[in-house]
Structures are given as C-alpha cells and as structure tokens.
Amino acid sequence: MEAWIAKHLPRLVSELSPCRHCPAANTAKETNLPGQKAVVELLEDLVGVIFPGCHGHAPIGQKSVETLLRDTLSSVALKLRDQAQRAFAYQCTFDKCRDCGDCGKKATAAVTALLDQLPAIRAVLQEDITAAYEGDPAARSAMEIVMSYPGLYAVTVHRIAHALYAAKVPLIPRVMGEHAHSRTGIDIHPGAQIGPGFFIDHGTGVVIGETCTIGRRVKLYQGVTLGALSFAKDAQGHLVKGVKRHPDVGDNVVIYAGATILGGETRIGHDSVIGANVWLIHSVSPHSKVYNQEPTPYIKEASPPKPVKTSRTKKAPASKAAVRKS
Numbered sequence: 001m002e003a004w005i006a007k008h009l010p011r012l013v014s015e016l017s018p019c020r021h022c023p024a025a026n027t028a029k030e031t032n033l034p035g036q037k038a039v040v041e042l043l044e045d046l047v048g049v050i051f052p053g054c055h056g057h058a059p060i061g062q063k064s065v066e067t068l069l070r071d072t073l074s075s076v077a078l079k080l081r082d083q084a085q086r087a088f089a090y091q092c093t094f095d096k097c098r099d100c101g102d103c104g105k106k107a108t109a110a111v112t113a114l115l116d117q118l119p120a121i122r123a124v125l126q127e128d129i130t131a132a133y134e135g136d137p138a139a140r141s142a143m144e145i146v147m148s149y150p151g152l153y154a155v156t157v158h159r160i161a162h163a164l165y166a167a168k169v170p171l172i173p174r175v176m177g178e179h180a181h182s183r184t185g186i187d188i189h190p191g192a193q194i195g196p197g198f199f200i201d202h203g204t205g206v207v208i209g210e211t212c213t214i215g216r217r218v219k220l221y222q223g224v225t226l227g228a229l230s231f232a233k234d235a236q237g238h239l240v241k242g243v244k245r246h247p248d249v250g251d252n253v254v255i256y257a258g259a260t261i262l263g264g265e266t267r268i269g270h271d272s273v274i275g276a277n278v279w280l281i282h283s284v285s286p287h288s289k290v291y292n293q294e295p296t297p298y299i300k301e302a303s304p305p306k307p308v309k310t311s312r313t314k315k316a317p318a319s320k321a322a323v324r325k326s
Helices: 002-015 037-048 061-093 103-135 142-146 152-165 172-183 320-325
Strands: 226-227 260-262
Touching: 037 061, 037 103, 037 152, 061 172, 103 142, 103 152, 142 260, 152 172, 152 320
Parallel strands: 226 260
Antiparallel strands: none
C-alpha cells in the first residue's frame, strides 16, 4: 500500500483539486460559503433561544437567562450575517448577476428581520405545542412535546428557515430544513407557508413542498405527501422554476397516514378529513370527507391441529447376533 501511495497519490491529489474539475467545492479563495456544520450550529443556538434550557445539556440558571440570551443573540446575529452575506455573494456569482446590489446590506436586512420575528415565531410555536397536546392523547405535558416530539422540532426549524427564505437568503434555509429532515424524517421545504396550531403526529415520511400553503389548526399523520403533480418545462426542456406546484390546505383539516395530495391547483377545503392512503389530485370543497373504499381482506382461518396418535412402546427385537449368541 505504501508503494501505491508514493506512486499515485500526487496524481490523485491533482485530479481531485477543488479548483479544477470538481463541480461543487467550497474554498476560501473561490466559493467561500459557510460550512454545513456552521449553519447547523447557529440553528441550534436559535432553537435554544426559543426554548431556553430545553435542548441543551442542563437547565439554565434563572439569574443568568437574560445574560445568556443577550450573548447568544449577539453572537448569532454577527455570525449569521456573515453566513448570509457569503450565500448572497455565491448566488450572485452562480446567477451571473451584474446589478444585484450590496450583499452585505441584504444580509443585514435578512438577519435583522429574522431576529425581530423571533418573539412572534415563539408565539406561533406555542399554538403548535397546544395543538400537539390537545391532539395526542399520549402527550403528558407541554414539556414532553418540546423536548421529544420530532414534529415540533421540524416545525420549529421550518419557522426559522422560512423567515430567512422570505428574505430571499440563498442556500442557508435549505441547509436548515434538510438538517431537520435528517433528524426527524420530516421534509418541509422552507418556502412552504404554514399557519399556527400545526401538528405532525409521528411524522416520519411527511413531505411538504415549496409552494404549499397550510391554514390554521391542521393535523398531519406520518407518510403524508403534499407534493407536485407535474413539472412544467420551457422550450429548451429545462424545468420552469418559481411556479405554483403544490396544493393548498384550508383551516382545521386532518390528513391521515399515507395520503398523497398533489398539484398546484389542488385545494383542500376547510374542515375536511382526508383518509389514510388516499391519492388525491382534485380539489375538494369544505367539510368534505375523502376515503378509499374499504378493502375486503381475505382471512384464511387456521385449521385445528390434528390429534397426534400415540401407541404403546414396543420392545425392540433382539439383534440376530444376540440371538445366535444365546
């Protein structure tokens, strides 16, 4: 192995140099984006600001809460502004933009907008917690939901990421959303608009697309997809971006496990119930109930076990050798 390394490593390093052939590389000289772990670290700091002492290693001292919040918010503001500025600069280069303004000013505006929204975000999350507690008979307390429910964590990250998405920050909101996806199995695009009182029960396999809008007090179960039915293409065959592709869900809707609802023109009217495993590409009016026809299972009853016949043990015959010997 040592001989192979000595002979081939210089060539391999040259071929893998990020400044030559790699389609995506992040170096201080070239792209200079914040690393994924740096974005996630700031995200966790923001979650800690919203729920102090709940996602760390220990509770926070009562007298030190305000000092800790002040220090954390100050650090997050400066670091996130730097990350956002780099993301704006990268997107400007990628889009070959010639007159896109000052990336630093855009970053400052985006980060201050997020920080100003944090109290409102926490107020909305309180409604989400209430919806989870009232909607899940297994929930024993609000703290149990905050500290252990994957649905609330995914929605918390989404509400933070959505504020940055609304400020047109590139890349960073997606990194945040995909971090929550990897932790919870819940995939919410930061562009989705979600009203208060939102509850995802269990959650694994839930997918919510970028242009989806969800009203107030909506409840989803695991495996629900709010996705796109088709993708429009331009004359050159490229996907058309920025168009409405995902459904709208009205207030007080319940969507059960495994339901798939597709299409930018699909509307689910308020106070409707969508049953499990429904495939839906058409709008439904308010107060609708949509279910698949109940399947008829074939059940093969087990036959009773046959009685085992028993017989008295017979003495084994003596061997021929034993008979001759006698």
